[in-house]
Amino acid sequence: MTQKATLSGVIFRPHFKTHQSLAIGRWFREFGITKITVSSLTAAKYFAQDGWNDITVAFPVNLREIKLINELASEVRIGLLVEHSEVVMKLNQELKFPVDIYIKIDTGYHRTGLGLNEMPEIIQLTSLIEKSPLMTLKGLITHAGQTYGAHSADKVISIYHSSTGVLNEVKQKLGKAGESLILSYGDTPSCSLVERFSNIDEIRPGNFIFYDLMQLIAGTCNFSQIGGIVVCPVVAVHPSRNQTVIYGGAIHFSKEFLALDGRRIYGQLVELDTNGWHQPIPDAWLVSLSQEHGILEAPDQVIRNLHPGMIIGVVPVHSCLTANLLQGYEMTDGEKGDYLTGI
């Protein structure tokens, strides 16, 4: 990803919301990364304490956290996302230190942000921000999350083109006020599948650090790129219904699922030995989760080899949510890794 960003001449500001780990964050430093993205002020504080000092918080400003915003802004360079003039006015009153500001643009995902049909609001925002002594308008930012619903590489790439098109159109319509603004673009599917980034200035993928079953099945990654699995003990076997019960439930995997052939799938079994994990095992799926229990359904010859007390490996559907639940990592060599402390 670093190479691709360099070749395209864009800033690579990886999103740390998937791993939320200081240990993994340090791997990025080895690739020359100095700017990062996080999804909460708590995470910004966590990474700031480890020496990261240029952090974009890619979530709409939560006015109830103004104290934490000021605390962080006094120590590091913080980028905030805004989309409401009332939020900008309130920030203007309460800020005590300088911050970078990005206007959130909705390029089709319709979760947050202002769209092309809301140019008057965008223009009003730029002028409010420009008047504020402590806010520097840095850019326009978007997350084209609709790529997660695209089920082909072509569709993802087409969303990338239309979304970056919207960003450029907004910038153009801002005229002189838009000239110096950078265009920041997120999402792992786009950043994985697009070979050359043009028309944008910054990319912020996050999930690609681990990928997961969702990305694998969507064709965004291949199996060898998957960077994390969940290791679970077998606690019961039921060969008569081709099922095994594992100690791995909703509080470990999350209830995120994929719909495959009319079934809900929460993970896929992989080969696991003392050297780590290998190929996925065909037709061996985690098909049900309750609080602590997971039900693994697999062909007869797979189930017959599982016994209570053994451990198995499962690729989770959505690594961001699974990492958040497990709150830590173990490398295949036994080294432990941290996960963000606090919510």
Add this chain to the structure above:
Amino acid sequence: MTQKATLSGVIFRPHFKTHQSLAIGRWFREFGITKITVSSLTAAKYFAQDGWNDITVAFPVNLREIKLINELASEVRIGLLVEHSEVVMKLNQELKFPVDIYIKIDTGYHRTGLGLNEMPEIIQLTSLIEKSPLMTLKGLITHAGQTYGAHSADKVISIYHSSTGVLNEVKQKLGKAGESLILSYGDTPSCSLVERFSNIDEIRPGNFIFYDLMQLIAGTCNFSQIGGIVVCPVVAVHPSRNQTVIYGGAIHFSKEFLALDGRRIYGQLVELDTNGWHQPIPDAWLVSLSQEHGILEAPDQVIRNLHPGMIIGVVPVHSCLTANLLQGYEMTDGEKGDYLTGI
């Protein structure tokens, strides 16, 4: 629930897996409760440190935790669930202190346990347990989790009757070996809707401490019995699509959903003021969750009154998973409550 258990002459051994809180556990002491159920050895240890000394771990024995089992068994009375003779044989080799044993019976949920068609295995288990010097066979235990899929009180009550029927039939078929065994029965829907418990000796409901939207819509509880909501800041409003973005996502609520009129529902908005929360607001639903974002969809007049910086209250779909994610409580009077430390 305590009154109902007393009137029926059954042991009330509440499941603490929903709240996982020492503070809330102490409320049960005021009702004379001395025996509890938990879903992990970690939880057993957590509650043992607060003086609970008769704890059933209602999850199949995880042989990889034998050290923790011995540690707990040296300090308190621990009940373990078994369903495999190989697990019993391994326990027999490794146990250093006495434990109570319950055989897990599958009365129709088909998650764990042995069914009526597996009497030879059940008989083999009883004889293995009886021969073990440190294991005392205490009873037959079931969780009729299929009541969660029943969509009427009649159906829940009918499952209760068939499930307790299976328990009694297994006991009878065990003959002399079954005579002294207690029959332990779980699940909040049954224990909420059945007025008088007959044919069983112990109940283990857990979710009823908070209930949630799932139970409300299933008719297991009424709104005034709901004991916990999630309080979230508003971070963006989009009146043009009747939506508000809240700081409350999958890492706060969990991805558990209800299918209502073809939509996925992750929570319902309630009236909230400084005195706590009141009535649910009609047609005001949490309709989408990503990692930190929640999308609330509501009628025009509701959305018009929401502004960034305000806080709102949402009844979660599944309180067990939401409590697990939020890792703590705040009472309406401001008092804080703990949640289990560790996974």
